[in-house]
Amino acid sequence: MARSGEARGLADDVALFGDIILTHDQMVEGVHYLPDADPADVAWKLVARNLSDLAAKGAEPLGALLGYTLSDPQWDARFADGLAAAFDAMGGALWGGDTSRAPQIAGGTGGRVFGMTMVGRASHLPIPARSGARAGDALWLAGSIGAAHAGFVALTQDRDACGPHATGGAVNAFLRPTPLLAEGAALAPIVHAMMDVSDGLLLDTARMAAASGVSINLSRAAIPLHPAAIDADAAMRWGDDYALLFALPADIAPPVSAHRIGDISAAGGGALLLDGHAVAPDNLGWEH
Amino acid sequence: MARSGEARGLADDVALFGDIILTHDQMVEGVHYLPDADPADVAWKLVARNLSDLAAKGAEPLGALLGYTLSDPQWDARFADGLAAAFDAMGGALWGGDTSRAPQIAGGTGGRVFGMTMVGRASHLPIPARSGARAGDALWLAGSIGAAHAGFVALTQDRDACGPHATGGAVNAFLRPTPLLAEGAALAPIVHAMMDVSDGLLLDTARMAAASGVSINLSRAAIPLHPAAIDADAAMRWGDDYALLFALPADIAPPVSAHRIGDISAAGGGALLLDGHAVAPDNLGWEH
Structure with missing residues (x-):
């Protein structure tokens, strides 16, 4: 494990920290997914986008933090199902995160943004770049x-x-x-x-x-x-x-x-x- | 540093990983900040919210990943100024992250959501809970x-x-x-x-x-x-x-x-x- 001063910062869209790799990707309504998408698919793709960054580093997934925009209970439950299925199929686990109400904007209908930080460990050093x-x-x-x-x-x-x-x-x-x-x-x-x-x-x-x-x-x-x-x-x-x-x-x-x-x-x-x-x-x- | 199986997962809104602490907080337009806020203040508070989670663990900040919703160039530049000022004043550094266009929603005006994962190291074990x-x-x-x-x-x-x-x-x-x-x-x-x-x-x-x-x-x-x-x-x-x-x-x-x-x-x-x-x-x- 690197000491504080050794964190190598941003490289290739991931942060490296000794043999620990951190990735962060978002799923944004209307940008990365269609507004009428199945929430389980949105969750799956959010996990998959992060895991693909780990794959490029030859890393194994460990756990994830989720920034979640709350929706209606049915949507939220379906998202949680997709998240569990994605971790189960591809690796990783939900470690924590933050939830919030959707953006409140004058004249707008709100918009959902989901962000995930995935923590992985390199299987080989040096980590490919x-x-x-x-x-x-x-x-x-x-x-x-x-x-x-x-x-x-x-x-x-x-x-x-x-x-x-x-x-x-x-x-x-x-x-x-x-x-x-x-x-x-x-x-x-x-x-x-x-x-x-x-x-x-x-x-x-x-x-x-x-x-x-x-x-x-x-x-x-x-x-x-x-x-x-x-x-x-x-x-x-x-x-x-x-x-x-x-x-x-x-x-x-x-x-x-x-x-x-x-x-x-x-x-x-x-x-x-x-x-x-x-x-x-x-x-x-x-x-x- | 904990080996893979030792990651303790979610506790007290933070994820613990050996002596490494991960926090994730969001700043959501109209929820955590007013739509006409100074972008530099939004950035500052996003950092501060995460650092407060680290403070409660007695941890020192190391680095952060940012999920950023792009706005106009002036807004983005002002946000970057606030981010730099916050890290300079309080600790931490930007390691990486992901940017995206704002949500595209039929009839809506979009909404900005900013998520940050902060990595810190505990100064004392066991970590307070x-x-x-x-x-x-x-x-x-x-x-x-x-x-x-x-x-x-x-x-x-x-x-x-x-x-x-x-x-x-x-x-x-x-x-x-x-x-x-x-x-x-x-x-x-x-x-x-x-x-x-x-x-x-x-x-x-x-x-x-x-x-x-x-x-x-x-x-x-x-x-x-x-x-x-x-x-x-x-x-x-x-x-x-x-x-x-x-x-x-x-x-x-x-x-x-x-x-x-x-x-x-x-x-x-x-x-x-x-x-x-x-x-x-x-x-x-x-x-x-």
Whole structure:
């Protein structure tokens, strides 16, 4: 355990404290979930978003603190069910937190914001960071992209035509993502860099390139699209898939199911390239 | 540092993890702060609310994670100023967190919710809890009550008549409370029980009585009212004063400035009494 002065502060959207990792993510009404969502799904995704941050560090979940906006009793009970199911299925436990009434705003209907801090412990030191990719490494992706986008489209634009399973699990992937905790733990000892792709493949790859001071060239044809993905261009710019992006020495094969999607070279000629062409910073995707 | 299985989970609104203490508090628009508040004050109070939880544990602040609802750039910058000022004045540092757009709600104007997880380290083991008060102990209060209530009244009902200092610092006490970190650390080694009174003296005393399985009799005349306090009855039922409530063996004098406000006896005759008369559970104050 690090003494007080050794806390390393913010790195890769998580706080590191010796071998302890703290993540904090939010679920905001109308931003991260639809206002008519099942509260159990909201709770699940809040846990999953945090656990995906831990997965990228190869960490095991320990416990969580929840900032909860109270709703009606039925909504609250359903949220609690989802929370329990998520911890049961993926790990972690509720340690504490704070509840409050919803925001009171003149003319408004209120809005719910849920925040969770998750505490995890690294399984391997040093803890993987997004900043460690090196020229000559290969870039890999565990998991696929495009399912969450397809699920969101199904829910918002073609709701009547789609049941929860009508699009190959895409709706379920959007509502109840599964963080790759086992994969992250298996990869942590060997990767040069690792992060989750929660904000979209292009944006997060550009972040790894910038943090590592390298140039990354993605091979479009190699990027694993989920069978339900609607469009590769959209899938690369949409978040919520919670795949793991990692850099490995070119001669090492990952010990988990993954696709080699790119190559890493010395900085110059653009931080992020797609089939050799630089991707403009304003064409990476959206930021929450 | 505790190993994984030793995390003790929720106790007294904080999570304990070996000698590490995690608190989580929120500032919700229209609930914990007025919609036209200075963002720097909102940030300050968010830090102070968490630090008061640490004070009650005799803990030193280490770092914090912030769940932040983005506003306009000017608001965000002012909030950041207040956050920096609060950490600088009271301790702690920003380690990380998550930002999001404000809730998007049909017909609503959005609402801001800020959540903070604060990490602290206990200065003394065992960590004080609210559950340790014993029959024969004396009950003490460090700090006073009533200033935050007076400040709130000045801000909402008689704004034109009051400047920030017109009511003896009451407005400042409401907007920028000061947690009693040094007092908490000095008291931790000797108290049988300790908690902060953020939710109101009567309510929080009743909670200590219930958690400890004792009866507590408050002496009304002994309760220290802030010079600006408007009304003792209201002051006892209003939160936000962030005083420290603690139980000590009757023959021990506290090493900090404090008032002896009550006596603790075996359970029976009501958990909370005021000058010997039981206080009804529905007359304790308000819960957030």
